[in-house]
Amino acid sequence: MEPRLDSFSSTSLQNNVLSPRTPRSTVYRKFEAGLDGLGENDEDELALLDEEERCRYARGLEMDDGFGPVGPPPPVSGEDKRAMALLCVLYLIQGVPVCHATSLVSTFKFSTGSMPFILQNHLSYSQLATFALSGYPYSLKLLWSPIVDSVFFSSIGRRKSWIIPMQLIIGTLMLYISLNIQRLMDDPSQHVAHLTNVFTALVFFSATQDIAVDGWALTLLSPENLSYASTCQTIGLNSGYFISYTVFLALNSETIAARWGVPRLTLATYLRFWCLASYSVTVWLFFKKERKEPASDSGLSIKEVYHQIWAICKMRHVRSLMLMFVFGKIGFAANDAATSLKMVERGLAREDLAIAVLINFPFQILAGWLVGSWSRGERPLRPWLLTFYPRIGFALSAMLVVYYFPAPPLSAGFFVFLVVHTVLTSFTSTIQFVGSSAFFTRISDPLIGGTYMTLLNTFSNVGTMWPKWFVLKSIDMFTEATCQIPDDSGYLGEVATECVTQHGKALCGDVGGHCLVTRDGYYPVTVMCMVFGVLFLLLYTVPTARRLQALQTTAWRVSF
Structure with a gap:
């Protein structure tokens, strides 16, 4: 089968540009320059636009940015409802591996969300930093997204040509992990590289599927309901x-399993379930007809x-925008990367943390709807800019919470405070x-919207x-911990002089000692991040x- 080439379309539905069905042309440039810029030679290009589109873009000139008042949304057809259900399922399947691999405490949680909490007792922060690299492919998918968007087999469909094989690969990788996870988890400190490679591959294929799903939504939904793609x-x-x-x-x-008398869900069983779910959705896709897309504009x-x-x-x-976004989030980077891990280290049960996130879940969904109107108009960056101050403030308060964390069990009042703090941080x-x-x-x-x-x-x-x-590497670098032995008068062997690495901790335990932390690197790293964040915010952002x-x-337009 011979692959086809098409132009690049949108691969990020978090920020969608509503595209008219009629192919775009240079006439849009002249609309931007003013209606007087249209000459007799443009009649053929104007003919490509229907009357509604011409009126809409003409009104857009008068309103400058095109963010004027909008009328009530059109009703959602049954076909679009079914398409939205399919998109939600595809993003859900993609979200299981990817959402666990691209952030430690934020939106995505498997390889760097729930996995670090499972690995925390076995790995140092430097080793967790290595494992966190598995989430990077999702942030770098721009490098291969033009290929995904342009190469496909007509007999299968432009998007299904990528989604179907990616689903099969993702399911197979989860099956492989489920069959080997017990061996890898028996001594994860010896298998950090292997775990990182496997989850990096899982995230890479999930990110590739995300590119195809984002592009499919542009034709899967009707133009008037395209904005629901980001909702899905x-x-x-x-x-x-x-x-x-x-x-x-x-x-x-194990605590919840014993308390409620239910079987404990193992990681291997969990991954096998999602392997079967991925295969089932792939079978469903074989019977889903893909709407033929128009030729490249x-x-x-x-x-x-x-x-x-x-x-x-x-x-x-x-370039200025790139510097602003790449370095602007350092102020709360330590809070995002390590605070939840530190709270668990200080005595917060993983079950309590899960409950806090459970309570936060509906608020996070609701916030997405509420703040949409705040970012409309000519200054959409205004709320983004103002929210830097509370986000850095919450990073400071979170550091103080870790420092003054009470000994377990936690009181009801303190737990409520943690939940409120989590909700407000997520809202910002x-x-x-x-x-x-x-x-x-x-x-x-x-x-060139895509x-x-x-x-x-x-x-x-x-x-x-x-x-x-x-951040995670620096926490280990700035941490000072030594092995304290209660009575070492009769001990003639080597005494561990550090308790930061897993080797040092294991050696200390072998001689009956315990690690005494004299300086926790989390605090200086968090302070350095906040200081840099405030200075960068005021002086550049x-x-x-x-x-x-x-x-x-x-x-912002580029001429080609």
Whole structure:
């Protein structure tokens, strides 16, 4: 079978650009320049637009940014409801492995969410940092998304050509992990590289599936209901997070199993279940007909798409935006990466943490709906910018909570405080996500919307992911701990001089000692992150965000 090439379309439905059915052309450029810029030679291009689209874009000129008042949403057809259900299921399946692999304490939770809590008693923070690398492919999918979006087999379908094999590979990898997880978990410190490689592959194929699912949503849903694609993504991914973090940690707990008299859910059983679910959804996809997409608007090859990405990156405004998003989140990076692990280390039961996240789940979904109106209009970055202050403030309060963490069992009042703190922290994170999404949608060139949107989202994702490795490595580097032996007068062998690495901790335990931490690296690392975050916010992020937000949308356009 000979693969086809098509132009690059949107691969990030967190920030969607609503595309009309009619192919786009350079006439949109002239709409932006003003109606007077249209000449007699443009009649053929104008004929490509129907009357409704011409009126809409003409009104968009008068409103500058096109974010004027909107009318009531149209009703959702039965076909769109079925399409939305399919999208939710696909994002849910994708969310089980990916949502566990791309963040330690935020949206995605398997390889770097629930897995670190399982591995925490066996690995040092440096080893957890190595394992956290498994989440990076999801933030770097821009590098191969043009290939996924452009190469396909017509006989199978543009999106199903990728989704079906990715689903089969994901299911097979989860089956492989389930069959070998017991061996790997018996001594995980000796298998860190193998665990990291397996979960990196799992995340890579899940991210590839995400590219195809995002692109399929552009034609799976009707144009008037395309905005629901991001809703399906939010519901699917957060449901995957909820099931694979809250539910799994609770059912995996020996305490809950003994208290309620239910069998304990092992990691191997859990992964086998999702392996079967992935295979079942793949069978379902074979019977789902894919709507044929129109021919490419611009006829770009894969090489030309990569040239587009490079041309966008060379723009001065885009470089400023990249620096702002890549370094702007360092202020609360230590809080995102390590605070939950530290609370568990200080005595917070994993079951209590799961309950706190369970309570936060509906608030997180509700917040996504509520803050949408805050980011409309000409200043979508304003709520994103203002929320930096409470996010850094919550990072400071979280550090103080860890420092003054009471001895277990926790009182009801303190647990309520933790839940409220979790909800408020999550709410500020949601505000920033929606604000950045609205800004990306506003500045993206509709002629190359897919390339533009994916690139901008990559900046944001990389800014979230890259500090985690350095944070976890730095915590071990700044930590000072020695092995204390109650009575070593009769001991003639080697005494462990450090209790930071797993080797040192094991050696200390072998001689009957215990590790005494004289300096916990979590605190200096958190303070350094917050200091850098505040300085970068005041000296660069605030002035840069105001300058970029004041630019006309035409300043973000690239000529090819």
